[in-house]
Amino acid sequence: MGRTLAEKVWDDHVVRRAEGEPDLLFIDLHLVHEVTSPQAFDGLRKAGRPVRRTDLTIATEDHNTPTLDIDKPVADPVSRAQLETLRKNCADFGVRLHPLGDDEQGIVHVVGPQLGLTQPGTTVVCGDSHTSTHGAFGALAFGIGTSQVEHVLATQTLSMSPFKTMAVTVNGELPEDVTAKDLILAVIAKIGTGGGQGYVIEYRGEAVEKLSMEARMTICNMSIEAGARAGMIAPDETTFAYVEGRQHAPKGADWDEAVAYWKTLRSDEDAVFDHEVVIEAAELAPFVTWGTNPGQGAPLSASVPDPASFTDEGARYSAEKALEYMDLSAGQPLREITVDTVFLGSCTNGRIEDLRSAAAVLEGRQVAEDVRMLVVPGSVRVALQAVAEGLDKVFTAAGAEWRHAGCSMCLGMNPDQLQPGERAASTSNRNFEGRQGKGGRTHLVSPQVAAATAVLGHLASPADLSDVREPAGV
Numbered sequence: 001m002g003r004t005l006a007e008k009v010w011d012d013h014v015v016r017r018a019e020g021e022p023d024l025l026f027i028d029l030h031l032v033h034e035v036t037s038p039q040a041f042d043g044l045r046k047a048g049r050p051v052r053r054t055d056l057t058i059a060t061e062d063h064n065t066p067t068l069d070i071d072k073p074v075a076d077p078v079s080r081a082q083l084e085t086l087r088k089n090c091a092d093f094g095v096r097l098h099p100l101g102d103d104e105q106g107i108v109h110v111v112g113p114q115l116g117l118t119q120p121g122t123t124v125v126c127g128d129s130h131t132s133t134h135g136a137f138g139a140l141a142f143g144i145g146t147s148q149v150e151h152v153l154a155t156q157t158l159s160m161s162p163f164k165t166m167a168v169t170v171n172g173e174l175p176e177d178v179t180a181k182d183l184i185l186a187v188i189a190k191i192g193t194g195g196g197q198g199y200v201i202e203y204r205g206e207a208v209e210k211l212s213m214e215a216r217m218t219i220c221n222m223s224i225e226a227g228a229r230a231g232m233i234a235p236d237e238t239t240f241a242y243v244e245g246r247q248h249a250p251k252g253a254d255w256d257e258a259v260a261y262w263k264t265l266r267s268d269e270d271a272v273f274d275h276e277v278v279i280e281a282a283e284l285a286p287f288v289t290w291g292t293n294p295g296q297g298a299p300l301s302a303s304v305p306d307p308a309s310f311t312d313e314g315a316r317y318s319a320e321k322a323l324e325y326m327d328l329s330a331g332q333p334l335r336e337i338t339v340d341t342v343f344l345g346s347c348t349n350g351r352i353e354d355l356r357s358a359a360a361v362l363e364g365r366q367v368a369e370d371v372r373m374l375v376v377p378g379s380v381r382v383a384l385q386a387v388a389e390g391l392d393k394v395f396t397a398a399g400a401e402w403r404h405a406g407c408s409m410c411l412g413m414n415p416d417q418l419q420p421g422e423r424a425a426s427t428s429n430r431n432f433e434g435r436q437g438k439g440g441r442t443h444l445v446s447p448q449v450a451a452a453t454a455v456l457g458h459l460a461s462p463a464d465l466s467d468v469r470e471p472a473g474v
């Protein structure tokens with residue numbers, strides 16, 4: 001019987017298999033950040049063990065880093081301690097680290113791909129749930145817990161139980177105003193935040209094949225929000241073109257050999273998935289969330305749903321709670337929801353293409369009075385590229401704040417936070433209660449919707465802006 005892409009990558013990494021036991025997998029790339037690594041390094045220290053493969057391990061600082069005044073000491077003592085601990089651990093164990101201030105620093109899931117470390121057919125792990133991002137390259141990429149981080153540091157292997165496979169096939173072409181973010185929010189709304197539990201999801205179909213690597217990363221990134229263990233997309237010419245020439249990409253004859261292997265990484269025609277979901281791209285529209293989990297979303301043109309309309313009791317209860325927390329009422333048009341803050345950034349939508357598309361909407365326009373917009377590139381490299389293209393000027397001319405790279409307002413682990421009761425349109429991936437600051441309210445949106453929302457002060461898409469901008473030269 002044929003195998004799926006995920007099964008092929010898995011099989012190629014098994015170093016030990018025994019009846020009734022989980023497989024032991026070799027790990028090609030271990031990404032490390034300050035939040036989930038301290039106890040793992042402590043464990044190694046106690047056991048007197050070194051890091052087994054420092055050449056396959058790389059660390060960056062992202063969650064606790066400030067996005068202003070990065071040349072000054074980190075003010076918050078907890079964050080400072082986290083960063084200092086990572087620096088000491090990396091120095092003690094010989095792990096490559098890109099600290100705050102370094103040109104390769106940034107969100108761990110932006111840094112791996114941009115260095116060419118994330119490659120098709122590899123196994124990638126990190127003590128971070130959004131490691132699923134790297135699956136966009138046809139890598140098998142999992143988030144792991146701190147004890148597993150220690151295991152990988154010590155052995156470069158991981159013990160894993162088998163997963164189920166799911167295919168999400170997106171037929172046809174996405175409408176012009178529909179982005180990868182809208183697509184994945186629609187997928188999660190359809191299958192639910194638990195719909196992917198136990199599965200590795202492979203995204204396929206014409207609409208997915210046409211997507212850029214940035215867009216594919218947005219989709220795989222949020223697989224975890226559907227509860228999936230990983231998300232994957234088969235590597236193709238788009239993938240190879242993205243990887244080629246990057247710092248750690250194979251070179252010369254190694255490149256040709258790698259591409260020949262990567263081309264075999266597709267699900268076989270006769271491969272059988274445990275579950276299949278089919279989506280018609282033409283039916284999709286800009287999508288936003290109204291609730292407090294990423295599955296509580298709807299097309300922007302819709303209204304806040306009535307909890308009573310949910311037949312499932314759990315869904316009804318959770319919608320009631322969400323509306324209460326979000327201070328929304330059933331029937332309210334989503335377009336009429338006003339926001340205080342717009343956050344453009346995160347490992348979901350903090351890449352150069354995301355910044356470009358938001359800048360294209362903001363060019364010649366102004367962020368509404370009473371709205372603050374934070375633009376936070378996913379990495380220093382993304383920031384440098386944006387500056388080279390003049391995007392930072394577009395953002396600041398529009399009245400947005402241009403910040404230093406990091407996780408920033410995606411989660412409240414650094415100074416960028418919502419105040420209690422504040423409402424944000426955010427390009428990040430989680431709208432949980434208090435995620436962006438205690439009492440803060442989050443609507444998940446695409447970069448384009450974020451930019452249009454910043455201009456109008458209420459949830460909006462670029463199509464709503466047609467009369468706001470003076471054409472250039474008039």
Ligand SMILES: CC(C)[C@H](C(=O)O)[C@@H](O)C(=O)O
Nearest residue numbers: 035036063127128129130411
């Ligand atoms: C801090 C980290 C463990 C966490 C994760 O695993 O995803 C964070 O990145 C997040 O997005 O909530």
Ligand code: SF4
Nearest residue numbers: 130346347407410411
């Ligand atoms: S940007 Fe957000 S989701 Fe991504 S790693 Fe940082 S905190 Fe987690």
